[in-house]
Amino acid sequence: MKRFKVLLFVVANLCVSASIAQMYPADGNVGVPGEEMFQACGFCHGNQGQGRQRLDAPPIAGLQAWYVERQLNNFDNGVRGQHSEDLPGAQMDIISVMLRNEATVENVAAYVETLEPGGPRMTIGPPGQERPEPLERPFTWESEYASLDVPEPGNAERGGNLYNAVCLACHGATGLGLETLGAPNLTVLPGWYMERQMEYFRDGIRGADTRDSYGQQMAAFAQFLADDQAIADVVAYIETL
Ligand code: HEC
Ligand code: HEC
Structure with a gap:
């Protein structure tokens, strides 16, 4: 019931802020242009793709188009965002079904790649008195995945050793990733988002579906992180890259 209420809250907000009509191209084979389609993403991911932590929506500006495309298809195919503990993923799942055809997915992914990472936090308040919006969620999410439970903040030095031993082979020495x-x-992702994804991979919430071959590879390596502290450490290191 709670889950339903949160989703209702998000969708209701979305309906007023994004012009849903643009999601439905008249001709089934023609894609909606990427920039136009992105207007429907900005409510959650920020108008410049800078992310909105209070809605658990990560920055997407600067993510590679091939990766964005894969994730949009993953959400749409029910490979990601289905687990009952994955409330943020469920929000994204609602949106992905609205991307009607492959051409629209390709267009919006190509557009997202062109966005400059690191845009300023979204603001609230009347014109002239804008201030950065709060980071806290406007709703309660009762789940062990709502935040990481660690005895001490991430230690980048310990994390660096872990990263070089376990993660570097695929994500590269500078964290830029390897398309092959x-x-x-x-490097464009914030710590709060990466920590949650690492927990998801470790606990079979993401990357468990047999159709998700890339997610499965990642999930196998998340098992190398012994506990939440190891996750915090490795993420602290990635944030220095
Ligand atoms: C209702 C809010 C909402 C809207 C609208 C929305 N998203 Fe999302 N999106 C999310 C949330 C929340 C997540 C994080 C899911 C998770 O933690 O697994 C997410 C995740 C993603 C991811 C995965 C990011 C990653 O690093 O793996 C991509 C890509 C993405 N969204 C693209 C889009 C695009 C493109 C649009 C517009 C067509 C869009 N989203 C619209 C809420 C939204
Ligand atoms: C075998 C190659 C491989 C190794 C080793 C690996 N990863 Fe990954 N990682 C991937 C792939 C592939 C994906 C994309 C999964 C998908 O498509 O959902 C990914 C996704 C991720 C994501 C999610 C990114 C996002 O935008 O949502 C994070 C965070 C991440 N990896 C961190 C790590 C860390 C930290 C380590 C080391 C402990 C690591 N990875 C080791 C291949 C790997």
């Missing part, structure tokens, strides 16, 4: 291995750029 399907491993995405991690």
